[in-house]
Amino acid sequence: MKLTHFLTSLSLECASQIAHATLAHARQAGMLPLAVAVLDVRGTLKAYLAEDGTSLYRQEIAQGKALGALGMGFGGQELERRAGLMPLFMNAVQALSGGNLVPVQGGVLVRDAQGELLGAVGVSGELSSKDEQAAVAGITSVGLVADCGAPKP
Amino acid sequence: MKLTHFLTSLSLECASQIAHATLAHARQAGMLPLAVAVLDVRGTLKAYLAEDGTSLYRQEIAQGKALGALGMGFGGQELERRAGLMPLFMNAVQALSGGNLVPVQGGVLVRDAQGELLGAVGVSGELSSKDEQAAVAGITSVGLVADCGAPKP
Amino acid sequence: MKLTHFLTSLSLECASQIAHATLAHARQAGMLPLAVAVLDVRGTLKAYLAEDGTSLYRQEIAQGKALGALGMGFGGQELERRAGLMPLFMNAVQALSGGNLVPVQGGVLVRDAQGELLGAVGVSGELSSKDEQAAVAGITSVGLVADCGAPKP
Amino acid sequence: MKLTHFLTSLSLECASQIAHATLAHARQAGMLPLAVAVLDVRGTLKAYLAEDGTSLYRQEIAQGKALGALGMGFGGQELERRAGLMPLFMNAVQALSGGNLVPVQGGVLVRDAQGELLGAVGVSGELSSKDEQAAVAGITSVGLVADCGAPKP
Numbered sequence: 212m213k214l215t216h217f218l219t220s221l222s223l224e225c226a227s228q229i230a231h232a233t234l235a236h237a238r239q240a241g242m243l244p245l246a247v248a249v250l251d252v253r254g255t256l257k258a259y260l261a262e263d264g265t266s267l268y269r270q271e272i273a274q275g276k277a278l279g280a281l282g283m284g285f286g287g288q289e290l291e292r293r294a295g296l297m298p299l300f301m302n303a304v305q306a307l308s309g310g311n312l313v314p315v316q317g318g319v320l321v322r323d324a325q326g327e328l329l330g331a332v333g334v335s336g337e338l339s340s341k342d343e344q345a346a347v348a349g350i351t352s353v354g355l356v357a358d359c360g361a362p363k364p
Numbered sequence: 365m366k367l368t369h370f371l372t373s374l375s376l377e378c379a380s381q382i383a384h385a386t387l388a389h390a391r392q393a394g395m396l397p398l399a400v401a402v403l404d405v406r407g408t409l410k411a412y413l414a415e416d417g418t419s420l421y422r423q424e425i426a427q428g429k430a431l432g433a434l435g436m437g438f439g440g441q442e443l444e445r446r447a448g449l450m451p452l453f454m455n456a457v458q459a460l461s462g463g464n465l466v467p468v469q470g471g472v473l474v475r476d477a478q479g480e481l482l483g484a485v486g487v488s489g490e491l492s493s494k495d496e497q498a499a500v501a502g503i504t505s506v507g508l509v510a511d512c513g514a515p516k517p
Numbered sequence: 518m519k520l521t522h523f524l525t526s527l528s529l530e531c532a533s534q535i536a537h538a539t540l541a542h543a544r545q546a547g548m549l550p551l552a553v554a555v556l557d558v559r560g561t562l563k564a565y566l567a568e569d570g571t572s573l574y575r576q577e578i579a580q581g582k583a584l585g586a587l588g589m590g591f592g593g594q595e596l597e598r599r600a601g602l603m604p605l606f607m608n609a610v611q612a613l614s615g616g617n618l619v620p621v622q623g624g625v626l627v628r629d630a631q632g633e634l635l636g637a638v639g640v641s642g643e644l645s646s647k648d649e650q651a652a653v654a655g656i657t658s659v660g661l662v663a664d665c666g667a668p669k670p
Numbered sequence: 671m672k673l674t675h676f677l678t679s680l681s682l683e684c685a686s687q688i689a690h691a692t693l694a695h696a697r698q699a700g701m702l703p704l705a706v707a708v709l710d711v712r713g714t715l716k717a718y719l720a721e722d723g724t725s726l727y728r729q730e731i732a733q734g735k736a737l738g739a740l741g742m743g744f745g746g747q748e749l750e751r752r753a754g755l756m757p758l759f760m761n762a763v764q765a766l767s768g769g770n771l772v773p774v775q776g777g778v779l780v781r782d783a784q785g786e787l788l789g790a791v792g793v794s795g796e797l798s799s800k801d802e803q804a805a806v807a808g809i810t811s812v813g814l815v816a817d818c819g820a821p822k823p
Contacts, residue, residue: 214531214659215635216416218524218558223721225520227690234682252524253559254420256729259718262682270715284419299447299454299467303432306463307424329521353520376540376568384533409576412565415529423562522722560726590725605753605760605773609738612769613730 592666
């Protein structure tokens, strides 16, 4: 009998670097003040940063984007497509998860080069397409792969 | 005065067999990793199994599909039809039940040959049509009747 | 930079075997009807079984014992000691976690021979000392180590 | 008519430095893996870091210690004293705040040299006296004042 299986998860050092690089990108690109949440493969928070000037709900939204992506196994773009097709299913999962399913861009799965799931990043504060762009910049800064849920080619 | 009435409910042995058979079907059919929840007639969990590789919200969704079917008295197909006709009613019941109404395929009532309600099965992890197919395979493996809420002929 | 770290988690096959062995022990020992929840290292449910005759809250209690042990990093015996010393701290964490901290025997961490954390088992239905005894029987049936939070020798 | 008043709050740069310095102290002192949450004066999260190996509830507890200190206006030592005198009041506020009142050491208010409130730090993972010690090290690393709620001399 196979008793166990292995999971690979983001280290603190990696998560912290992703968070700082996400905000560095946002500053360089002249974005509005952002918040960024980095979750490990268990869905627990590893690193979080919020810039000065963010509004009050940024933690809930950033963490909810990341946790919803991990909860469903898809990046925000795919969640948004599915929400368009099945709005009442999304409503149900939002209620089941205390709101932790935010079906827009800016929730991004983190994978290694082999496609193994390592964690997720959520960003909030700008247009959701810019939130996603900042998250991708953070993830690629450490050489990992950002899975935004884009349509398969 | 009639003091009592009878309930008929799935036994543990039956529920466990349904859960194992649901996953056996999924493996044979090459489905994505699934979770399966089997509830007794009271709505309490009798058996649950989650394959390796499921995302974080699979318990909530599988159990929510089964409980929602029992809660409303219809399988997922009928819940989905009614959700299309009465979306605000479905929203209200989702809020009342903490999200435990998931109006898509994959929540299936379990009945005996006489149509008596015995419990419900919920499956999550694949396309909802495949979730339902796996639940039906589990229920029929013990000789019981799967009520998916299909349109009456 | 160390990007990732590894987690080891219970397989479905292992979790299912633990659940069945827990109940087999309970039947042999003449215990009251039990429920058993087996969680992986992420805190998500892998396997659950409830015997015929359990009362309505057994899932919540069994899963809450296991999740509370994983949440705090201690087996139920140590949680019970700490609850005696710091009852208001326990109250706070119960509220923070939706009640998923049950500081009595019957929440048991699962470790391998090297002490690595793999998941947790929660049992409910009997006196808590018997709940724990059944969980330990389940865990040792697969050759893994049960950490009940007993005082260090 | 006085239309406005001023708030002074921790900047992101300051909050991030406090979080990193808290964990640096913990590593040097050989503590168990910690999580640290830094809140601004509004009670919103500015910076959070969790070391590898923390158990699942560390965010909730660390953030709950910091938010509870801000919510009541006292550091954890004073919250603990008051909890001893008024346990039912503490229970009520825990229920009102979803558990975000954790009346033990490790929730520390951040003040400037004039005593002005700027935010709060919460630490979880070790004995609460060590949690507090790490939070104080983080706060003093930026030249600010740690208010642990110690008895007035």
